Amino acid sequence: YGSLAIGGVNQICPSQLTVGGDLMVSNALGNAMLVVYAGIGGAYGEVATYKTGGASVTVAGRTVVGGAHATNTSIIYPYCNVTNGAPVIFNLQDLVVTPLGRFDATGRGFARIGTVYNGPGQGRAAGGGGGYGGFGGGTTTSNYGLTYGYELAPYMPGSPGRDCEEFSSNWNGAGVGGGALRIRARDVVLDGQLLANGRDYYGTGNRGGG
DSSP, rough: EEEEEEEEETTOEEEEESSSOOOEEOSSSSSSEEEEEEOSSOOOOOHHHHHSSHHHHHHHSSEEEESSSOOOOEEEEEOOOOOOOEEEEESSSSEEEEEEOEEEEETTTSSEETTTETTTOOOSSSTTOSSSOOOOOOSTSSSSSSOOOOBOOOOSSOOOOOOTTTSSTTTTOOBOOOOOOOOOOOEEESSEEEEEEOOOSSTTTTOOOO
16 A cells, blocks of 8 residues: 655656556555656657557556555556646556546646647637537637547547636636546456546636546
């Protein structure tokens, strides 16, 4: 149990974690978290960037996320690169996610860095929600985020929304796009959760696309 973080937000170089045996993210003795941040990994918009990713977790043995403790959490947080969307790639053998475990990429996709919004489905003007598989929400017909990607192969992460009062003295931030879960495994037992939702920002920020 405990927490392990690899990499950092908006890093350039890729992250790698290789485990020669089993990987246990277990909540038996307390909360357990594995946080992995992706680097740039390749050019924005190119399929190869999202195929190879900006980080990798490779496990030769069994991967277990979760445990039997009713109040402790067991979570793997994969962060896509916030500027070009390169994901974390999990290369696993046998994966078990118990009812108390989860992979959580919520709000870990494209995001705003400073005054620059990243992502092809970003809100197009102040007050516009991020788009992805559907149009983002909006206060007008011209500010919502557009759709992008492939309906049957959604390999890119979600895009951010835009603040209703951006660049003003009340500017707080913006919603963040949902991340991408890229898991390659031989056998999977999924009793827990796989999450990749967009996330609101406090204040006047609009939700990012999932």
